[in-house]
Amino acid sequence: MDPEIAKTQEERKKMEKELASLTTLTFDKDLYGGTDRDAYVTSIPVNDEDDFEVGDNEVARKLASYTAPKSLLKEMPRGGDEMDDGGFKKPSKIIDREDDYRRRRLNRVISPDRHDAFAAGEKTPDPSVRTYADVMREEALKREKEETLRAIAKKKKEEEEAAKEGKEIAAAATKEAAPKRRNRWDQSQDDGAAAKKAKTGSDWDLPDATPGIGRWDATPTPGRLGDATPSVGRRNRWDETPTPGRLADSDATPAGGVTPGATPAGVTWDTTPKGLVTPTPKRQRSRWDETPATMGSATPMAGATPAAAYTPGVTPVGGVDLATPTPNAINLRGAMTPEQYNMMRWEKDIEERNRPLTDEELDAMFPQEGYKILEPPASYVPIRTPARKLLATPTPMGTPLYAIPEDNRGQQFDVPKEAPGGLPFMKPEDYQYFGALLNEDDEEELSPDEQKERKIMKLLLKVKNGTPSQRKTALRQLTDKAREFGAGPLFNRILPLLMQPTLEDQERHLLVKVIDRVLYKLDELVRPYVHKILVVIEPLLIDEDYYARVEGREIISNLSKAAGLATMIAAMRPDMIILMTVCQSKKSWQARHTGIKIVQQIAILIGCAVLPHLRSLVEIIEHGLSDENQKVRTITALSLAALAEAAAPYGIESFDSVLKPLWKGIRSHRGKVLAAFLKAIGFIIPLMDAIYASYYTKEVMIILIREFQSPDEEMKKIVLKVVKQCVSTEGVEAEYIRSDILPEFFRNFWVRRMALDRRNYRQLVDTTVEIANKVGVKDIVGRIVEDLKDESEPYRRMVMETIEKVVANLGASDIDARLEELLIDGILYAFQEQTSDDANVMLNGFGAVVNALGQRVKPYLPQICGTIKWRLNNKSAKVRQQAADLISRIAVVMKQCQEEQLMGHLGVVLYEYLGEEYPEVLGSILGALKAIVNVIGMTKMTPPIKDLLPRLTPILKNRHEKVQENCIDLVGRIADRGAEFVPAREWMRICFELLEMLKAHKKGIRRATVNTFGYIAKAIGPQDVLATLLNNLKVQERQNRVCTTVAIAIVAETCSPFTVLPALMNEYRVPELNVQNGVLKSLSFLFEYIGEMGKDYIYAVTPLLEDALMDRDLVHRQTAASAVKHMALGVAGLGCEDALIHLLNYVWPNIFETSPHVINAVMEAIEGMRMALGAAIVLNYCLQGLFHPARKVREVYWKIYNSLYIGSQDALVAAYPVLEDEQNNVYSRPELTMFI
Helix, strand or coil: CCHHHHHHHHHHHHHHHHHHCCCCCCCCHHHHCCCCHHHCCCCCCCCCCCCCCCCCCHHHHHCCCCCCCHHHHCCCCCCCCCCCCCCCCCCCEHHHHCCHHHHHHHHCCCCCCECCHHHHCCCCCCCCCECHHHHHHHHHHHHHHHHHHHHHHHHHHHHHHHHCCCHHHHHHHHHHHHHHHHHCCCCCCCHHHHHHHHHHCCHHHCCCCCCCCCHHHCCCCCCCCCCCCCCCCCCCHHHCCCCCCCHHHHCCECCCCCCCCCCCCCCCCCCCCHHHCCCCCCCCCCHHHCCCHHHCCCCCCCCECCCCCCCCCCCCCCHHHCCCCCCCCCCCCCCCCHHHHHHHHHHHHHHHHHCCCCHHHHHHHCCCCCCCCCCCCCCCCCCCCHHHCCCCCCCCCCCCCCCCCCCCCCCCCCCCCCCCCCCCCCCHHHHHHHHHHHCCCCHHHCCHHHHHHHHHHHHHHHHHHCCHHHHHHHHHHHHHCHHHHCHHHHHHHHHHHHCCCCCEHHHHHHHHHHHHHHHHHHHHHHHHHHHHHHHHHHHHHHCCCHHHHHHHHHHHHHHHHHHCHHHHHHHHHHHCCCHHHHHCCCCCHHHHHHHHHHHHHHHHHHHHHHHHHHHHHHHHHHHHHHCCCHHHHHHHHHHHHHHHHHHCCCCHHHHHHHHHHHHHHHHHCCHHHHHHHHHHHHHHHHHCCHHHHHHHHHHHHHHHHHHCCCCCHHHHHHHHHHHHHHHHCCCCCHHHHHHHHHHHHHHHHCCHHHHCCHHHHHHHHHHHHHHHHHHCHHHHHHHHHHHHHCCCHHHHHHHHHHHHHHHHHHCCCCCCHHHHHHHHHHHHHHHHHCCCCCCHHHHHHHHHHHHHHHHHHHHHHHHHHHHHHHHHCCCCHHHHHHHHHHHHHHHHHHHHCCCHHHHHHHHHHHHHHHHCCCHHHHHHHHHHHHHHHHHHCCCCCCCCHHHHHHHHHHHCCCCCHHHHHHHHHHHHHHHHHCHHHCCHHHHHHHHHHHHHHCCCCCHHHHHHHHHHHHHHHHHHCHHHHHHHHHHHCCCCCHHHHHHHHHHHHHHHHHHCHHHCHHHHHHHCCCCCHHHHHHHHHHHHHHHHHHHHHHHHCHHHHHHHHHHHHCCCCHHHHHHHHHHHHHHHHHCCCCCCHHHHHHHHHHHHHHHHCCCHHHHHHHHHHHHHHHHHHCHHHHHHHHHCCCCCCCHHHHHHHHHHHHHHHHHHHHHHHHHCCCCCCCCCCCCCCCHHHHHC
């Protein structure tokens, strides 16, 4: 016995003993590791494959996957370590969990809109819009700049290292280096300035000098950097006109060495053209303009150009980079943290309290007379102390951030301003983006564009911070009005929000959702903004959060669909490298690995669409098979496998170039690489012609048979898969499989351990079934039939499942007498010995074998029935249920074998067990009885039907779904086939029970119930059944009433409508909505079921429908219209047009109803009339409103006309009105013209 299985059984026995003892405290020692609390398992496995049976092999779990890295396969969201959050997840900021690399996303620039070549066509691009050429030029410049900076840094480092070599050498080096340094283009003569310069920026950040004057001409000021623009004196800051869209440039306080007004390099769209730069007279700059020293350590604030926070030359991200700000917009360079926001708020608060009083306020406070107002002296200058202020220099367009439009002395300080108009609460960091909403300007006065922008801001704030209902409506509005708002305003608002440093996961998810929905609507309008969206969305692809990555992938996919391939490539081209270049990269194996993996993913994602590009894709990656790095070789083989799988069954000629390396590879490699190579071959062989497939299979089989013995679980899976593929290929003969493959295959794979790992189990069963399809049932079943008596239950189950599938596929014709005996014996043993809960495998296997053998089972039936009867008496509910289920599987075969007496005996046994307390078991017993009744017939049934049915009536009260379903099926079958054996009183009793079953959740039960009403009515006459049903129309639950109306219609259908209609129409007189609606619904179903028979009853029900179509209640008219539709469709062409036109006159006024249900019913009734009366008559009704002055009237009439036109286009030709010809228009259409 396998030691692992022996150990498992030993542990199970020990646990059963402990559970049996009531005195001991028991717990699952497998899970909790005895009494050692440290050994407790503290987490439940996320992956469904982790929780397999006790014998799950530890080695298998530790092995890495060959199809993809484990990190990807097992990649699922997992909870953090903090278990004490009480079930509530604290909102987490994304920036808190990001490393430096991921944080670089905040430095990326959301550049202006780009030129859309598709929309512009042949037109010359607008100079203000950046084209593809501009972007490429900037990228080249940026790269050159980075390389230069890198070279400078490297040179500096070398100099510093040289300086440390010793005092004497250092002194000598200094003397030699001094003249050198004076001549270097990137160093100023002042050492302090040079050091400062290197930290804060580079010459790339300075504007272009006026032609003809070098920067060597500028006189450097001690302690300050040489100014870039040469001029006579120093430039005055206030002389400079701010450029629209770049507010924070001209008014920025210079920090470090950045020149005021300098445009960061690479962003050229708004710089002044070089020839137009006017040198300005200058004065010495005051030190008061500097950012105060106390603020040196703070994060760069609004109004200060960030010195160290961003890479030199990169435009810091913020709302101002996207659009020209309105005066009220809050201008920030760099993001604001809540702490900075609070500092600003306190400062604002103090300023507000201490500001000088205005003349108006003083007049209001003091009396009008009794003192004199003095003029301030001419020399008086108010003290300004910008050093204590956060915002050192006021901006030309109002104080940034918290702009209060008018003075309000009564304001409560330090209380956040209430968001107007039911907007959600704003967080401090939201003021930067949504501050404008706090200014309650009269929206009427705003321009249309400003109104639109305000509307978008409101909706985005609701999505970001609102309640679920607010969020839902805002999202819907943004989606529906996306094209109306336009791509520019939408993305200029959404994208900066996504770059916010304080963003939380949930907020990002919602904003990404907005982008996703809006993309779908905007479609091609999104093209100029593709690069912006990519800047924001690309970082999601490397996020830690699994769902963020999925979302990012989804958005980029949708963006590609909306913008098209050309735009996507143009947007990404500066950052893109050609796939072939990556795959052949000499620098790093990781690049090659990634490129080849891209090919694999392309194959997986686009499937058979790789066919046109298959050869080139194979050529791109084929060199990877002989790469020096093992990982690259592995991923290449896996990519080839994916390509072959996607291309199947075509494309073998594209793989010609890789066949030789693959074949050499499987002989020279071992382990993971070999597994990958085998997988590739396994997918390529099925693409070959039969003759080649046979040859290559024999070649590869030598390696496969050797690897059958591999202990590696992953290798086993791949070997099984490849064997399955090779065997199923045309051209591989059965004889070769029998002689060369089967002996080793069964010796190595059909072992107990394979049954313990779920994936191995599945793969082995599938491969064996595939082999059986080639070599036949006998060879396979003959080899494993003995194992049905194996000691290991998982192994027995695997054997049973294989036999079941093989026999179900191929039948039992080539099973000889000896194998048949062994099979039945083994199946009975396996069936009786099973203990696990998964009983279906054994049950299905037993059923499949018995049904396949058919009449050959007759000698074994007494033994099988003996086993069943014995197991029906077992104390375990599961065993009893399984025995009853087996009866229903083999009842048909027992009938074929003329074992009716045996079945009668089983029927009596089952009848005795109808008192079963477990509902699952009772359901199975009823199912078995139903199977016996079906095959044996009503007359021969034992016990007789008259005894059986009264026992079933109380079981109908059982509320368990399985019991209800099987019971109602059995009762319905008896009512259909053997109603005469049961007295009418019993049937009426059953009718009352059935009404309760109309409440069932399962549709199958309700359907069986209404059908049973029809059978009972047929058996005992419709009167009593109908009375019961009409009475049930008064109940409250809608589902119950609807089912009752269906039952009435079925009774009418089975017993002829004239038996039901009088009582039904009489019931309409009851002045109760539910009852009247029920009657109308019954009529609707009734006419649907009886079809052409309706012509005899149409005149009888017309007055009732007239009344219903004039009722004030909407539902009356809706249901009556539905009845008219079914009636019209039923009597089409049977000469009832007069009644139908009469009813159409009552239906037509309802065409203006707004309720969707009513309007649908009315339109369908009119469609029914079109079928019954012809399109011409309906067109005459329709013409009167097609050109009505009111749009809402016209729309309805055109809707009706359109459906008429779609349904009966040809029939309308003759009915169009004849119009007189006019001078310019000829309306007449003679037959000859129409014929031509």
